[in-house]
Each structure stands twice: as C-alpha cells, then as structure tokens.
Amino acid sequence: MIEYEAVIGLETHIQLNTQTKIFCSCKADSWNDAPNTNICPVCCGLPGVLPVLNKAAVEKGVLLATAMHSEIRPLSFFDRKNYFYPDLPKGYQISQFDMSLAKGGYLDLPVPASASPDGKAYVRRVTISKLHLEEDAGKTKNAGGQRYVDFNRCGVPLVEMVTGPDLRTADEAAQYLTRLRQLLRWLGISEADMERGNLRCDANVSIRRKGETILNPKTEIKNVNSIENVREAIEHEIERQIREVEAGNRIFAWTLEWDEDAGVLRKMRSKETEADYRYFREPDLLPIRMDDTWKTAILAGFPELPLERRARFVSAYGLPEYDAEILTSERRLSDYFETAVKTYGGDPKRVSNWLMNDILRMLNDRGLTADQLKLGPAWLAELLKLIDAGTINISTGKSLLQKVEESGLSPAALVEKEGLAKVSDDAAIRAVAQEVLAENPREVEAFKGGKDTLMGWFVGQVMRKMRGKADPNIARQVLEELLK
C-alpha cells in the first residue's frame, strides 16, 4: 500500500480594517453600500489620477509581519501588476513584487489531538514565503451574458500572505486559518471574517509519496468562503489526486472551484492570458521608508500574542490547556481574565471557572465583548473575595453577577444596599428554624420517624424564609439540634 502525503500551501488575502482605502480617502468598508457609491476618481482609475499611500495600512502590515516573525525591510517598493479585467479600473494592480514590506517569517501552528491523524497533538512550523501590501479590486457579478461591475471595493488595503508548501493535512489548513483569524482580530488589524470576504483563502494542493521531497504539480482551489469549506475542499482534492495517481493519470495544474452546496470541486476556466504581469516599479509612489523611529512607534504596545499567552497561562497559572485555549481565544476576554486574576490574588482556576461559565454566558446573552461589561474584572475579583470571606454564599454570588451588570453598582455596594450578606447569626437562624418547624408539624413527625432526607427540605425552607442569606451550614446545625 503506497502511502501518500499531501503538500498544501495557503495563499490568503487579508482586508485591513483601516478607515480608508490604501491609495485614496474613500471608506475601506463598504459592505452595505449601494454599488458605485463609495468611489472617487483615484480608485476608479480616471485619467490623470495618482495614488497616495495610507499610513495606517503600512502600520497594520508591520504589526502582522512582526507577529509572523518576518523581517521588516527598511526600504520597500510598490510595483505594478498589469492585466486586463473589468474590476481592475487602472488595468494594473498596485502591489509589491520583489521588495515587499516584509521578508520571511513563520507561525508555529499547534495541531490539537482532535485534528491529528494519529490522535497526538503536535506543532507544525508553517513558513511564510510572501507578505506584501496591495490594493483590492472591485466586484463583478454576471447575469444574462453580461457582467455588472461595482468599484466600491477597489483600493481596499490588502495584505497578501502566502505560506510555503508546509501543511500536510486538510485539518492543518483549517487550524492555520483559525489561528490566523484569531491573530488578525487579536492585533486589531482585520475583522478576518471569511463569509464577508475580509479574509480570503486559496489553497494549493499536491501529493507525493510519503518521504519524498519533490514538489509535484499542484492545483489551486479558489472561491472557498469558510474555514470548514477550505478543509472539506482540500480533503476532496487530496482524495481526487490520490485516485488519479493510482489510476496512472497525471495531475494537471488546474484551477478549481468549490461548490459548497453540491460538495464538489469544479474546474474553473483557466486564466486566459498568460501570467506575465510585466511587473515594474510603480513610478507614482515613493518607496516606504520604515526607519527605526517609525517602527518603534508602531510596535509600542505590541501585545503578547494569543499562542504565547496560551502557553503562559498554562505554565504561570497552572491552567489546563482547555481553559487556556478558551481564555486566549479573544483578546478582550483574555485581558479581562488576567486583570481579574491579578486583582483577585487567589486561585486562577477559580477565576477561570467563573469566566468560562457565567461570564461567557452573560457576554453571549447580551452580545457584548468583555471590555463592555459593567461588571469589570476588578468587581469579579471583589465578588469572589466576598464569597471566600463568607460574606455571601455561592448562589448569592451568582445572582449578584446579573445585578451588578444591570445596576452598575459594585458587588460590595449591592450587598450592603440589599442586605444580601449571609446571615451567620445563630439567634436569627434559630428563630427562623423554630418558625419552620412550627409551621410544618407533619414533616417534623416524618423526619423524626426516619425520613432523613427531609433535613435538606428544612434547610431549604429556612433559606427561603431568610431570602437565601442564611449560612446553610449553620441552619443545618441548628435544625439538627432542634429536631433531636
């Protein structure tokens, strides 16, 4: 049985979330706009117009390149990529060819056991072969033998990032995209939503016998608009290539399209003109001078990256992988957790539990991000400390979460205001316990007759009368004493 391995490279186009386009001052985001309303002479390629580079696009590019461990070039250049297409008004795309913003780079991709062929987690180093800035083209749709062109998206800033042929399974590809999406949102440089086209991915797939190092002809899969679809499409293609090779056929360098409804790959019309884009230096732009002063300013406040933080949460806080993964899935939640832990000073796992369950549920229910909660991390810490000190019990604590969020008052203030403090006063509990027993003679008799389980009911009744504030342990002791 011949064993094959897949050789996969991913080419991603990332729409940066700047305010404006890369070479003009139209909006970068026009998802909801009517066609050809978010346009100007520059992005429509009118005669006589000139591009003017958006500083923020460069800065976001630098953040991404740094996160990918790429080397930022001190001088980088734009080039023209010339071809004809109706969504490309100038007839060329301003891109970067040989002296792009950044060079090299890698991502150490953790592949979890669930996505691993042999059930063991591992790390795949994915190298970056290209990382450059370029402008987006417009959109076209076809209907009735004609093409309808909308220039709203022309000139939106993109980073094109291409991996080396380093991925080996469809699952790895999905993992890479998941991590990339997380990273882009973490850095605040892109919404990275594949369904909205602000993260696009083409996959290059080839196969070879396991252990070989040659690169066989590859096919390119385009137009896949979700991570799951990428995974499925690649899986299908690997299977198809293996089938072809086993049948003695060649693999041709086709361009394929994934039809998600039918779950099949289709051959796309091959590029009709040759791929000679006749790149040359863009004479209308000067090179980007990334001097140390500027770079330092951009990287001031460069955050700890999600995978690094995940590792640190495991090692420094002793959290299980599962917790660390959830607590570093999104940056604001992660920052919330860390602040809460530092303020609390106690067991981080405790904080983690409350976060992963109650806080996360609250965020989902209310459609908020962690930084938007009135119940901030310091107050969560305060709440936990109140429970630890015995001032309130756990169930009071849980109900306090909602109360704090709605009122905007601190837990301590609410406890005071609503008199929520646990009652540990023996006499008060004793009085209520006597009340309960007096009101329920049948149950008293049943208990004395051997129905021990009724103790829980009696405690519950005391708690109810005391509006949950009684210390249940003391209530139980008192009842036991009274029922002797």
Add this chain to the structure above:
Amino acid sequence: MELCDLSAHELALYLRQRRISAVEILESCLKRIESVDGRPGTLDSSPLTAEDEQKVHAFITLTPERARAQAEAVDRKIAAGEDPGPLAGVPFTVKDIFCVEGTPSTAASRILANFRAPYTATPVARMEAAGAIMLGKVNLDEFTYGSSNESSAFQPSPRNPWKLDRVPGGSSGGSTASVAAGEAPLSLGTDTAGSIRQPAAFCGVVGMKPTYGRVSRYGLIAFASSLDCPGPVARNVTDAALMMNAIAGADPHDSTAANVPVPDYLAALEQGVKGLRIGLSPDYFRITYPNLQNGTFETQPLPAEIETAVRRAADLLAAMGAEIVEGVPMPNTRFGIPAYFVISRVEAASNLHRFDGVKYGYRTPQPTNDLREMYRRSRGEGFGPQPKLRILMGMYVSAAQYSEQYYNRALRVRTLIRQDFDRAFDPSGPYRLNALLTPTTPTTAFKMAALYGDSVLMQYADQLTVPANHAGVPGVSLPGGLDSEGLPIGIQLLGPDYSEDVLLRIGRAYEEATETDPWRRVRPQALA
C-alpha cells in the same frame, strides 16, 4: 500693440492699476484667436483647405463663456477692492492632456473625445486660484506621443505661426503656437522628452521643464509617470517665472511632488550672471542618428546657425560676468533616446491599460458578447497609430524574458545619464557649474509631413532635451534668434535640481542683452 500681445506681467500690472479690465483683455485674445486660429481640431475632420493652411489651429476646445465668467469675477473683485491674485485677468491656454472639470479632456485622442473630466488638475486649479483666465484646451500629439503635434486625432493639427507650412513642434504644439500667435500670453504644457522645450524652440517662445516633482502631476493624463513634468510656456522669462510661482509646490494628491520649498521665482530674476559658471559640452554640439540600413550610429555636427546662436549666447553671458566653462563632458547624452524608447514605452503601455471602454471614454459601438472583443475593438478603434506603437513596444520590452535586457538595462543607463549631470553640477567636482548652455533642438522647425511616419527620426528630434527628463533636472528653452529661413532657434539652459530660479535669472540676463536685437522685432507669418 494689442492687449493680447502684451506680456502677462504687464497685463497683471495694468489690471491692478485699473487701466484695463479683465474682460477687455479676454476680448482682445478672443479676437486674435478668431483672426488667426481658424477652425479648431475635430475628429474625422474634412480635408485641409487652402485657408486652413494659413491658420494656426492651436485649439481643440475654446471655452469663451467659462472664460468670460472668470474675467467678470476678476473685475468684480478689483472693483470691490479685493486681491484678485498675482495672475489676475491673465489668459492662458491648457494643453488638452490636463483634466479640467466640465470640459472635454481628450488627450487629443478619439478614445477620450467624449470624456468630460469630473475634476480639475492641480496646476490648472492653481493658475485659476491665482486669478488667471483659462481660454480653452489646445491641441497636442495624441497622448503627448510625438514631436510635431501631427499625430493628433483632432485635425487640423496646429501649425507654426512663424511659417505656417512648418510644424510647431510637439507634443505641446498647441501651447507654444497659441502663445507665439498672441492668442494668450501663457500656456500650461507638459514635457516628457522635450515636449515643452522643443516646440518652444520651434515657435520662438520660452518653455520650461521644471525639476521632476516640482509641479504636481495630479490631473495630468499620464504618459511616462517617471518623466512627465507640467511646465510654463510664455513669451518672456519674467512671465515664465510668474507662472512658476503659481504652479510649483507639493500637493497631497501627488506622492512624487517633492516637499521642497518654493522660492519666489521673481525675486532674484534681475540679479544678473556675475560669477555664475555656465558650461558648454561638446556632446551637445553633435547630433546622432541611427543608420537603419547598416545599424550604426552616425554623428553629424549641429547645423551652423544653431551652434552660432548658442556660442553667441555664451559670449553675451561672459560679457555680463559669467564664467564660461568649455569642454564639459556629458558622454551619455547619446543614449538618451534609446533609453527613452524603453522606459517611456513601458510606463506608457501600462498607463494606457485603463482605456478599455469599460468606465469612461470610447467604447466600440459594435455589439459583442465577448469582453475581450470589446476591449480590442474599443482600443483598436479609439487609439491612433502613435499610442499603438508605444503600447506594443512597451509590451515587448517589458515582457519577463526581456526585462533584464531592455527595461532594467535602460534604468541603469538612466543612472549614467544622471551621473553626467551630477558631475557637471557637483559643487566640489571638476566643473562646478550653475548651468549648462546647449542648443534645444538639432534642427529648426521642419515642414509638415516631412518626418511623420518615421518614428525613429521623429523621436531623435528630442535627443538634446530628453537627457534632462531622464535625470529629472530642470531645463528652459529661450528664443535665441532666427535662422536664415526666418525660423526660430532655441537655446537651452539646464541646471541642478530645483535651480529653476537660477536658470530663469540667466535667461533674463540673456533676454536683456538681446533686447534690441533685430530678430526680436520680427513678427511671425501668422501675424504679419
């Protein structure tokens, strides 16, 4: 003398002094145009008549109503005691390669014949902000591709006012012809290989190519983006300086417009040339032509009359205190045209990609279901032969397999050409020049149809001007006399980056020294 024959600075002065009104100035220019220009260039025009051959035909689109409204506004401002601007009331023509909002902005091509620009080019906007009055759009070689203005899709193409059977030069032929014929005192042209200086020489006017990046290119329909320079055309140096004041300077719409302060070009204009070092180069007293039969280069001396004019200028400047430095080598001058053939074509082919019939300009009326067919027909029908030549050469020499051999090589030759100028102007070098004095063109104005059709010979008309475009340095052509046929001779000054003020100063000194020369009193044939 008519108002329209006065200089811009005189008109501006008299206007401020309320001796004349802007409307009167405008009327004078419109009357001159009516008298000498004949029919404007149009598409698919009827064959030339005998009368056509006696007219200048500088215009494509005259905009008298718009001009009148502007002139009236200037007069109102003056009446109200407001400052109308340094160029207030001064009419100017605009080479139809610039977008001006609301006007047909055609690039003298069928492919843009129906294009009405929705915005205005920065240099034009600055002129109008200074109070100048735009008379309309003047003719040019199609997309500025040419040295005779004959390749325009809008015929009749302009004729040289000095001798109406001669070309005005190109590509800014309409600009220089309109100024030489007294239709306007100023014109805004562009210079990519000499397209202001060469026609200025042919038409006996002043034409300046500023330093690359000195004047914004925003709104200039691009030919070669790394070479194109908007610049002034005028009948005297002071007017050119006045216009430079209005148009020079950085622009947030142009990333290549340098962040270099703009001096007052009038300030030092009369300071003279004492102590300035002005060089002469043997490489500019030779002209080279390729012999296409045996593939060699032939060198000929400059026509004697042109050489004489340059040497006389050197003598006059020396008499005024300049130091003339002979024998300055500029050895890479002869490679200017070959390098230009490559660099400009690569950029032009790319710049013309956008004319595809999709979103503006000409689209083929032939119905088709095939996008590629629509592209081919629209471009095939819309472009004249000159754009096609440039596009195809550009595609050829930029193809991946040739780019090292042609394009990258040409860019490196460009470095050598620049180094010639660096060495000549280096303040601690062997020559330490403030300027280089050269002829502008290898010949005076040739006859209409004499060169058209031979694209190589036509391009070589620019061999003395194109090196400055490669190097980016500024240059100005000044009227330097008339040849034995009565045709203007141009002399050229080239200087270090951003030295326009010095070049103008030298030009002013030369102008003063030749003020009483008999040739300055001769009128062009069109005005006789």
Add this chain to the structure above:
Amino acid sequence: MSDAITPEVFHHLVELAALALDPQEAEYVRKQLNNQLKAIHELEAIPLDGSVAATSHGVPYTAQTSPALREDKWQPYRDPQGILAQAPDTSDSYIVVPDIPHTTLE
C-alpha cells in the same frame, strides 16, 4: 539583421495589448517597432558594471523631500454620480460590460 519582431511575435503582442490593427496599420507599426529596436540596440553596447544601480526617478528623494504619507481619515468624494455618468453602459448603478464567454466546464 532580421526582424526581431516577426509577424507572429507582433500578433502575440497585439493580443496581449488587447488591441486591433488593420493589416496596413499592422505592417507599418511592425516595421516601425523593428526600426526602434535597432536604436534600442545601442543600449547593449554600454558597459554596465554591478555598481550602476537602476534609477526609477532621476531626482533622488530623501526622507525630508518625500511627502508624508496620508492620514487615515475618510473624505467622501463629492460626486460619485458624476463618475458613473461617464460610463458607456450602466444599469442600477452597476457598470455593464459583456461577459467572458465560458468554455465548457468539466
């Protein structure tokens, strides 16, 4: 010296450039291109060692003379309709062009 740009090469260039020329024009242009190439050929004789770098702009730009980059501030263009009005064929604010005929897909 035979023509570097043969009719075949010429035809290919015309395809690439999305142009159309009638046979007369084509022959004239092809001849001119070959003549121009002879002039361009001059460049090959020039000795160029590694120290001669390519220049994309003759005038050198320094950090000081280069204009600053653009601030990321939205400035809506005043008249998008005016741009759309230039298009030869529009429908519902889309610009309309013929489609690219598709070959049969497998």
